[in-house]
Amino acid sequence: MPFKLRESSDNYYELVVSEPLDREKVPEYDITFTVTDRGSPPLSDNETMTLELLDVNDNVPQFPQSFYTIRVMENNAPGALLSSLTAFDPDLHENQYLVYFIIEKEIANTSMSMLFSINPENGNLYALKTFDYEIEKEFLFHIEARDSGSPPLIRIFNMEVEILDMNDNAPQFRRETIHLDISESTPTGERFSLSNAVDPDVGSNSVKTYHLSETNTSMSMLFSINPENGNLYALKTFDYEIEKEFLFHIEARDSGSPPLSSNVTVHIIIVDQNDNAPVIVSPWRAHGSVVEEKIPRSTDKGSLVAKVIALDTDSVHNSRITYQFLQVTDATLFSLDQYNGEIRTMRMFSYRDPPDSCFTCSTFSGK
Template identity: 60%
Template structure:
């Protein structure tokens, strides 16, 4: 009997019974992808074969009782990570040396709408310069969807809301296909400084998935407002007239220029400068607060009229400015001016109407009281005198040589009688002497102090006729 010993001279064989070349990425774990059978025509260990695949793949081989191998999904699949797999099956016998064979299958994953649109940022800050043209492009707010075909086709929307009683869709517009954001109106920083709203991106899958992002529109200030000078106040035009004493000391505040600017930050910062000045050595100007002060005292050589042109300029680019002209007139001290024309003190001029009425009233009452007293005295002096000589009355005069009576209105002299009148002036009492010829009769009057030199009153005067002795 002859025994033939088997030699491992046949390669193992792989037979694919079934295979799904395309599956959805959302397929469940344990799903059978392929059924495989293996064989070897040798005998013994040479005909005993094993089947294997790479360990890194999300699949596993499961041997059935019939000797078939099933390729199962062992991990979740994600088309966005791996869109297809090349699965290589290796069959090896146990002969010496071992023989093997390979079979490669390509598995393609089908896309499922399992990814929502993704924005690169969670918050968009978009600066917009004011005075923009309506319809101008502000920015592009785009999202990305890793899915395929309709699952990645995105449509953009502005989530509706109201801003200052106005719909956001009346202010901004977005292209639904590419996410370009446009302004529908011209913005003014002085009225609107910022807007906050949301943009949504939605895919076209079934069911559709979406996500949104916050958009912050910041309106930037443009130097579009000219400074406005509010002080010194100008009734007409841009010229202001001021009067200052010529005796003004060094460092005295003459005027203060104040300008305001409706812009913000750098564009609203005002600086002041002299544009024109009659004498640069007389005045200084603080460039930050606009105060104009004297640098020295005025001299007799300085002109009485000074012209100052001040420019208020903002810090914008380009800078805007406004000017004001101040005409300064220097005068002497007010008291000296009045002393040349009148003797009335300056304090009288500052009386109010009420004070003037009070002075007039008090003066009238005092005058009436004085008249009453004088009338009473005159009436008493006119009573019949006794034969016996009596001392002279207060308001009468006895003519004697070199005789003088206190508070009398007549004084005798060698050749002439002189009548003394009391005249009231603002500087005091003045004695006025009036010569009277000899041999005449004299009417002597006691004139109240409050009357003028030419006034006489029969009710207030006592008379005495005196002959030439």
């Protein structure tokens, strides 16, 4: 018992506190007094009293923990309740009544009061805006709990709001269309493209797989794609003279739930190679035979003797044909236009010229 009686004068006693009192531990005491006279025999009497302790503001508000982490999914609704933060104060009455505040702190010139609000009476914490994980990932600030005593006592604790990612971004290609030139001599299995998309989400929300989107012709018979990195491969060697271009789509799909995807258009142009030799179609001759052209000896200088025509199934410069003599018995008698294949006389015939002259023509392409 933290009390004792002390005699102050005849028949008067004082109740004295012998050690500190704490209302939060023992709010009241029942004290019994025994009074005994000094007669013979002595006589006594008992008296009981209840001593109630009055509260003083001697307890700081207490939180269950000193650091709180709240996780909020991005794209939250403004005004959403984030948490109920309840502190405890064992004092009584106004000494127990708590008020909550967000301690102002600016992040990137933005005040916390523009991002969060707290109910001063019950400590409910609310979000004032919709958060975007790709812009802001966490907030650190302080919350104060203050009682209403005089003077008031204050407790401050740390608050972390962590923004969680959700699958709200589809993979995006850097371009809408990918143009690729592939040589018709490209070997089967050759890698010729990397179709890479980016996804600002995190975790499984950013893990991408790549797929060929089928069109009228099954592209999977012509091309294959690595589903993990978007590498594109040719499954055959292409022939420009048969197929000149392909148009199809590649889809990038993330692994979120539900998955999001986007497409890129792939335009492949087969580039011609000089893989076809020119073929002389005029004057026509059977294989191994010699073409004869008869002209009179009176033929004038510059007269057209023959015209060689060749065709090349390649394209552009690979199909440009030039003509030249490979062999001629008299280089002074005939000329060959290298561009149009016309063979003309360079002079008049004389009696010294043999009755027949021979020459062999050749064609070249890609010039």
